Amino acid sequence: MELLINDNFRAQLQTEIEFIDFIVNSILYKKCNNGSNKYILQSLKTGSNLLTGVKNNLAVDYLFEQLCLSNDPYIRKQAVDLIYHFKEKRTAIEALLFLIHDTDDIVFLPAIKASGDLKIIEALDHLMPLIGYPSEFFEIGTRLPVGLGHAYVAAAMEAILGTNDPSIIKQLEKTYLETGKLYLDANENENINNNTIDEYPELEGMVFIPEGKFLMGVNEDKIVNHRLSHSNATPMKEEYLAPYYIDKYPVTNAEYDIFVEDIKINGDRHFRHPDQPEDKNHTRNTIYDDRFKPDHPVTGVDWYDAYAYAKWSGKDLPTEKQWEKAARGTDGRLYPWGDDFNINYVNCLLGSDKTDITLTEWRHCLCETSNILPGKSTTYSIDKIKENISPYGVVGMVGNCWEYTKTNYYTKEDLDPQFKGLDVSEFLQDRDGYPVIKGGAWSSVSDMVSTWFRGKDLLTDRHCEIGFRCVKNIQ
Structure with missing residues (x-):
C-alpha cells in the first residue's frame, strides 16, 4: 500500500496551515488597526491573493473554515473572492452555498453572484427558498422583486438556467426537481455508461x-x-x-x-x-x-x-x-x-x-x-x-x-x-x-x-x- 500521508504531504500540510494562520491573523484580522479605508481594503485584497497559493486539499478545507466562520463580514467576504480561484475544490462550493445564507449583504450578495458566475446548479436549492421557484419569478406579474437581494438571486438563476424565457424555465425547473439535473441526454441509459466512465x-x-x-x-x-x-x-x-x-x-x-x-x-x-x-x-x-x-x-x-x-x-x-x-x-x-x-x-x-x-x-x-x-x-x-x-x-x-x-x-x-x-x-x-x-x-x-x-x-x-x-x- 502506498501511503497517502507521507512525510512530504505532512510537511506541506503543516507549512500551509501555519501560513494560513499567519495571513488570517496578521493581515486580515489586523486590518482595522492601521491606515485609511483604502489601505484596509488593499490589505484584504493582498491577503486574499497570498492565500491563493494554498495547494493541499486539507489546508484548503482549513482555509475556508477559518474565513467562513469569522465574525467579521469583511473576512467572510474574502472567502467569496477565493471561491473563484478554488472553484474546482468541493470545499469551495460548500463554502459558497453556506455564504449565500450570510446575514451581511457585503457577503451574501457576492456569494449569490458567484453562484451564477460559476453556474453552480446545486445553488438552485439555496436560491429558490429566497424568492420562490424561477418559473414563478420570471413569469410577468407572478412575483414582485424586493430590492437588491431579489435582483441578485434572479440574475444568478438566469445565469445558471441559461435563459429567462418562462416557458423554457418551466421545463428546466421540472427536470431539475425530478432528477437533480437541468438537462437529460435524449439517449440517457439507465445502465452503466462506459463513455461516462x-x-x-x-x-x-x-x-x-x-x-x-x-x-x-x-x-x-x-x-x-x-x-x-x-x-x-x-x-x-x-x-x-x-x-x-x-x-x-x-x-x-x-x-x-x-x-x-x-x-x-x-x-x-x-x-x-x-x-x-x-x-x-x-x-x-x-x-x-x-x-x-x-x-x-x-x-x-x-x-x-x-x-x-x-x-x-x-x-x-x-x-x-x-x-x-x-x-x-x-x-x-x-x-x-x-x-x-x-x-x-x-x-x-x-x-x-x-x-x-x-x-x-x-x-x-x-x-x-x-x-x-x-x-x-x-x-x-x-x-x-x-x-x-x-x-x-x-x-x-x-x-x-x-x-x-x-x-x-x-x-x-x-x-x-x-x-x-x-x-x-x-x-x-x-x-x-x-x-x-x-x-x-x-x-x-x-x-x-x-x-x-x-x-x-x-x-x-x-x-x-x-x-x-x-x-x-x-x-
Whole structure:
C-alpha cells in the first residue's frame, strides 16, 4: 500500500496551515488597526491573493473554515473572492452555498453572484427558498422583486438556467426537481455508461460510480418472507447521484493500523470530527485478537474512528445512497450478484451454511460468540469470496462486516452529532447519534445481508462486526 500521508504531504500540510494562520491573523484580522479605508481594503485584497497559493486539499478545507466562520463580514467576504480561484475544490462550493445564507449583504450578495458566475446548479436549492421557484419569478406579474437581494438571486438563476424565457424555465425547473439535473441526454441509459466512465481517471484501489438514477429501497412483494422490521426502507424509489469513487474493498486492519501509528506520532488535529471526544484513542479494540487478520476488514472501531481515517486518507465516508448504489447498480437487485440469496457467496450466520436458522437460534448463537470468546468464526479476508461483487465491481458489500455511512438513520440527512463533553448516557436516546450501517456481517442472519436493508448503531459503540470503506466525491 502506498501511503497517502507521507512525510512530504505532512510537511506541506503543516507549512500551509501555519501560513494560513499567519495571513488570517496578521493581515486580515489586523486590518482595522492601521491606515485609511483604502489601505484596509488593499490589505484584504493582498491577503486574499497570498492565500491563493494554498495547494493541499486539507489546508484548503482549513482555509475556508477559518474565513467562513469569522465574525467579521469583511473576512467572510474574502472567502467569496477565493471561491473563484478554488472553484474546482468541493470545499469551495460548500463554502459558497453556506455564504449565500450570510446575514451581511457585503457577503451574501457576492456569494449569490458567484453562484451564477460559476453556474453552480446545486445553488438552485439555496436560491429558490429566497424568492420562490424561477418559473414563478420570471413569469410577468407572478412575483414582485424586493430590492437588491431579489435582483441578485434572479440574475444568478438566469445565469445558471441559461435563459429567462418562462416557458423554457418551466421545463428546466421540472427536470431539475425530478432528477437533480437541468438537462437529460435524449439517449440517457439507465445502465452503466462506459463513455461516462472514460471521462474520469482511474484511482488505485477505487471503483468509479457514474452519475445517474438508481433504485433504492425495496418493495414488499420482493421480500414476502422477511422477518425483520424494514418499513423505513419501503417502498422502492428512484434516486439520482452525481459521480463518485468508492473503495473496491473495505478498509483492512493492516491499513487502519498504519493510520493509528501515524496519528500517534503526528496527531489527528486535521482529520478528527469536530465533535470527537478530546481524549479519543483510535486503536481498534480487536488489535490483540488473532482471529482478526491483517487482510480482514477493520472492525472494533466507532463512527468517529471511521470518519478520521477517511479524512486522513483524503476521502470521506459514503452516504447511504452512495453505498447502496455501489452495492446494487441501477436495477434494484436485492444482492450484489442478483435477486437470489446464495449462502456460498457471503460470510454470515456465524460461518454456518444453514439457511433455515430461526431468529431464536440465531440469538442463542450470538450469546456464545463475541470478540472475547476464542475459536469462533469471525471476519474473512476482504477478497475471499469472489462472487460477492456488485455490478460495478465493488467487492464484499454484504456480509463479513457492517459498514458505516455518514447518513443519519432517522432523518436520512448527513449525521451531525453535537455530543462533545457529554456522557454516553446523555445522548443514548438522541436520534442524532445513530448512523446508518449497511450490508450485514459475519454475525448476521440472511435477512440483514442485502443491498437495501438499513441497520443502525450508536456512533460511539465499537463492535467486532462493524467496519467501513471510503468514497472520493467528484465536483
